[in-house]
Amino acid sequence: METTIMYGKPAADQIRLALQDEVTRLSEQQVIPKIAVIIIGEHKASQTYVRIKKKAAEKIGIKAEIIEKDEMMTERELLDLIESLNNDQDTHGILIQLPLPDHIRENAVLETISPEKDVDGFHPINIGRLAVEEDAFYPCTPLGIMKLLDYYNIDIAQKHVVVVGRSHIVGKPIGQMMLNRDATVTYCHSKTTNLSHHTTQGDILIVAAGRAHLIQKEDVKPGAVVVDVGNSFQATGEVLGDVDIDDVQNHVSYITPVPKGVGPMTITMLLNNTVEAAKRLSFKGD
Numbered sequence: 227m228e229t230t231i232m233y234g235k236p237a238a239d240q241i242r243l244a245l246q247d248e249v250t251r252l253s254e255q256q257v258i259p260k261i262a263v264i265i266i267g268e269h270k271a272s273q274t275y276v277r278i279k280k281k282a283a284e285k286i287g288i289k290a291e292i293i294e295k296d297e298m299m300t301e302r303e304l305l306d307l308i309e310s311l312n313n314d315q316d317t318h319g320i321l322i323q324l325p326l327p328d329h330i331r332e333n334a335v336l337e338t339i340s341p342e343k344d345v346d347g348f349h350p351i352n353i354g355r356l357a358v359e360e361d362a363f364y365p366c367t368p369l370g371i372m373k374l375l376d377y378y379n380i381d382i383a384q385k386h387v388v389v390v391g392r393s394h395i396v397g398k399p400i401g402q403m404m405l406n407r408d409a410t411v412t413y414c415h416s417k418t419t420n421l422s423h424h425t426t427q428g429d430i431l432i433v434a435a436g437r438a439h440l441i442q443k444e445d446v447k448p449g450a451v452v453v454d455v456g457n458s459f460q461a462t463g464e465v466l467g468d469v470d471i472d473d474v475q476n477h478v479s480y481i482t483p484v485p486k487g488v489g490p491m492t493i494t495m496l497l498n499n500t501v502e503a504a505k506r507l508s509f510k511g512d
C-alpha cells in the first residue's frame with residue numbers, strides 16, 4: 227500500500243495566510259494581537275519551542291513578548307505576574323511554557339490565567355467548555371490534529387479512533403474532539419494491558435505517549451491513518467516520534483512525520499487562538 231505522508235506545512239501555511247489577513251484587518255482597527263509567553267528555567271526543549279512560537283507569531287504580525295524567569299522564582303511571584311498580564315489591556319493571550327519547576331503547582335498556575343486569555347486551552351473552564359461543546363479555547367495540539375486531518379480529507383464520523391495517551395494537553399482532549407465529530411473512541415495509556423490488541427483496532431490511531439518508537443507495524447491496522455504526537459529528543463539532537471515510521475511505511479494509508487507533522491499545526495493553532503482572543507477581548511458585545 228502506498229503511504230501518504232501528512233506534512234503539516236501545507237495545511238499550516240493555508241491557515242496562517244488567512245490569519246495574517248485577519249491580523250491586518252485588526253491592526254486597521256488599532257488592535258495588535260499580542261501573546262505573552264512565560265518561560266521559567268533553562269529547559270532545553272522549551273527554549274526551542276518558545277523560539278519557534280515567537281518567530282511564527284511575528285511573521286504574521288502578532289506581537290510575542292517572551293518573559294524569561296529564573297528557576298528559583300516562587301509560585302507567588304508567578305501568580306502575581308499572571309495577574310498583571312490578566313489586567314494588561316494590550317495582552318490578549320497568556321502562555322506558561324510547561325513543564326514548570328517542581329516547587330510550582332501547575333494547577334494553581336493554570337487556574338490563575340484568565341480563561342479569556344488562555345490561548346493554550348488548559349484552564350479547567352476551557353476544558354469544561356470543550357466537554358460540553360461550547361465555544362472555547364481548545365488546546366492547540368489536538369485542535370491542530372483535527373485541522374490537519376480535515377486538510378487531508380480524512381473522514382472521522384463512524385471511524386474507530388484509538389488514542390494512546392491520556393494527558394490533559396493531548397490525549398484526553400483529542401478523544402473528546404473525535405467523539406464530538408461522531409467517532410467511536412478508545413483510550414489507551416501506560417496501564418493498559420495488551421496495548422497492541424487495542425491499537426490494531428484503530429481506523430485512526432493517535433499516539434501521544436511520549437515514548438520513542440513505541441508503535442511498530444504489528445501494532446497498527448493495515449491501511450490505518452496514523453497521527454504521531456511524539457517528540458522524544460535524543461542525545462544526538464534527533465527528535466523521534468512515538469511511531470516507527472520506517473516500519474509502518476507501505477502498511478498504513480496516511481501518517482504524520484516527526485518532525486514536520488503535528489508540530490507546525492500546534493504552533494498555527496496557538497496563532498489562531500491568539501487572534502481569536504484579540505477579537506473577543508477587543509470587540510466584546512459587538
Ligand SMILES: Nc1nc(=O)c2c([nH]1)NC[C@@H]1CN(c3ccc(C(=O)N[C@@H](CCC(=O)O)C(=O)O)cc3)C=[N+]21
Nearest residue numbers: 275322323324325346465485486487488489490492493
Ligand atoms: N504551555 C505549553 N504550551 C505548549 O503548546 C507546549 C508546552 N507548554 N510545552 C511543550 C509542548 C511541545 N510543543 C511543541 C510545539 C511545536 C513543535 C514543533 O513545531 N516542532 C517542529 C520541530 C521543532 C524542532 O525540533 O526543531 C516539528 O514538529 O516540525 C513541537 C512541540 C508545544 N508545547
